[in-house]
Amino acid sequence: MKEFLLIFRLSSVPTSSPSPEQMQERMNWLASVAAQNKLADKGNRLAYANAKTVKPGDIVTDGPFTEIKEFITGYMVVKTATIEEAVELAKANPILKMGGSVEVRTILTPDEKA
Amino acid sequence: MKKLNELLPHLFRLEYSKMTAVLCRHFGLQHIETAEDIASETFLKATETWGVNGIPENPTAWLYTVAKNKTKDHLKRLSIFETRIKGNIQPEAAHTEPDFDFTQQTIADSQLAMIFAVCNPANSTEAQICLALQILCGFSVEEIANAFLTGKETVKKRLLRARASLRNDNFQIKQLTEDAIRSRLDTVLRTLYLLFNEGYFSRSGDHLVRKDLCSEAIRLTLILVENPLTNTTKANALLALMCFQSSRLDARADDAGDAILFEQQDKTLWSKELIEKGNYYFVNACSGNDLSKYHLEAGIAYWHAAPANKNKWAHILELYNQLILLEYSPMTALNRTFAFAKVYGNESAIVEAEKLGLEEINYYHSLLGYLYAGIDTGKAIAHYTTAIRLTRSPSEKKTLAKEIERLVQKNGPPPL
Incomplete structure (x- = not known):
């Protein structure tokens, strides 16, 4: 089994908080990954507000919004045999319905080469 | 005579493990065999005496008096051996009055301590349950083998190893320490949970064996809940789960012992009393911020036992x-x-x-x-057939075969 990081992105801040149906859909998706015994780490959601970016030269800016078109809303780790399987899991994530995207990245073990 | 044949096994099941627990607490776990010998001799004497003189007025009190006298005799013999034969006078062994009583409180305390002594995280799961059944519930090797559908030799081997670790564990059974409770409570709950499941989902087809295992698990969990030291929200959640599940025990099997599927069960056979008890412990369980798997499983069992509600399956899925x-x-x-099927369709x-x-x-x-079943009969029958091949439970095989028959009658034979 290999581990893959799923990074969830949206291009705009949702104007309203998710409906109960949307929450339910997310929960069903997460539980479905767990039910396949492919969940390594539930990860976390990330807040839209209260974000800072730190740059060289003691520059701190508010949020990642100014420079990145799609900002990260959350992440989690799955464990599957291949990256294709991880992609299959990502394809069912409800964020895609909102125009968001999921980036799938291979997590390296300490002795692996990037 | 028939009455005696019924009463003794009943009393044995009920009192043997209590007696052993009290005696073990007195002698220490290294001498568990001595405690078991005294308890066994007590029941042997009961068989002999009651067979001749009839059953005494208060059989339980009779048993405990005899057990206490046998303990006195044992200590006297021990002190004679220590003073006369080994030649060293030990004042402690010299006074032969045992400093314990078979009062309700002593029995409850001893049993609680015994539960913690038996539930050693070092034991394998199977050995753990065997040991619990033997020492805490007074099951014979044969009964355990029956419940597990394994050979007696396998059970004996498991017990041998588990008992050795029990004797050598140096567990302080006299006084149950907070430390022991902290480090072992999870193992204790897990063992009782597995013990209950072994009964509820038993591989054994014998309905009585299954009910026995379930009620023993409830009895032991009740000991935890009744003691302030171990009356945690998790323990209450576990007890609630057991009550909810047990409420359906009588509805789950027909007269021939075959399993009845949930949807076809006669709901009037569900025990209202157990559901109410379950509700009571469930409320206790939810009084803190703890959320364990026992809480979640009790919640699911609650919805199963609850009256029809249109959101029932949505709650269960959640x-x-x-x-x-x-x-x-x-x-x-x-x-x-x-x-998921109940909420979003097949x-x-x-x-x-x-x-999956x-x-x-x-x-x-x-x-x-x-x-x-309602979508593709051919596939349904193929899966049911594979399930029949894979299951080892005869009653399960029968239930599945009935389902296939039902499908064939409704839709004609599968296209092969």
């Missing part, structure tokens, strides 16, 4: 979602999919189910058989 995130198990994954559930890939598990195929 709880299964949380449960699978807390701890993966194939059974939870399959049960979750069943709840077709979406088939997609979910087939992702639990080809080796009979329930995977019986679930798919159930889901395909």
Whole structure:
């Protein structure tokens, strides 16, 4: 089994908080990954507000919004045999319905080469 | 005579483990065999005496008086041996009045301590349950083998190892320390949970054996809940789960001992009393911020036992979602999919189910058989057939065969 990081992105801040149906859909998706015994780490959601970016030269800016078109809303780790399987899991994530995207990245073990 | 034949096994089951627990607390766990010998001799004497003189007015009190006298005799012999034969006078062994009594309180305290002594995290799960059944519930090797559907030799081997670790564990049984409770309570709860499941989902077809295991698990969990030291929200959640599940025990098997599916059960056979008890402990369990798998499973069992409610399956699915995130198990994954079908329909559930890939598990195929039943009869029958091949339980095989027959009658034979 290999581990893959799923990074969830949206291009705009949702104007309203998710409906109960949307929450339910997310929960069903997460539980479905767990039910396949492919969940390594539930990860976390990330807040839209209260974000800072730190740059060289003691520059701190508010949020990642100014420079990145799609900002990260959350992440989690799955464990599957291949990256294709991880992609299959990502394809069912409800964020895609909102125009968001999921980036799938291979997590390296300490002795692996990037 | 018939009455005696019924009474003695009953009393044995009820009192043997209590007696051993009190004696063990007195002698220490290294001498568990001495304690068991005294308890066995007591019951032997009861068989002889009651057979001739009839059953005494208060059989339980009689048993405890005899056990106490036998303990005195044992200590006297021990002190004679120590002073005259070994030649060293030990003042402690010299006074032969045992400093304990078989009062309700002593029995309860001893049993609680014994539960913690038996539940050693070092033991394997199987050995753990065997040991609990033997020492805490007074089951014979044969009864344990029956419940597990394994050979007596296997059970003996498991017990031998587990008993050695019990004797050498140096567990302080006299006074149950907070430390012991902290480090072992989870193992204790797990053992009782498994003990209950062994009964509720037993491989043994014998309905009585199953009920016995369930009621023993409840009795032991009740000991935990009745003691302030161990009356935690988790223990209450576990007890609530057991009560809810047990409420359906009588409705789950027909007169021939065959399993009856949930939807076909006669709900008037469900025990109202146990459901109410379950509710009581469930409220206690939810009084803190703890959320254990026992809480979630009790919640699911609550909805199963509750009267019809249009959101029932949505609630159950939500709880299964949380449960699978807390701890993966194939059974939870399959049960979750069943709840998913109830909320989102069989077709979406088939997609979910087939992702699980639990080809080796009979329930995977019986679930798919159930889901395909109204959609693709051929596939339904194929899955039911695989499930029959994989299951070892005769009553399960029968139930599944009946389902196939029902499908064939409704839709004609499958196209082969």
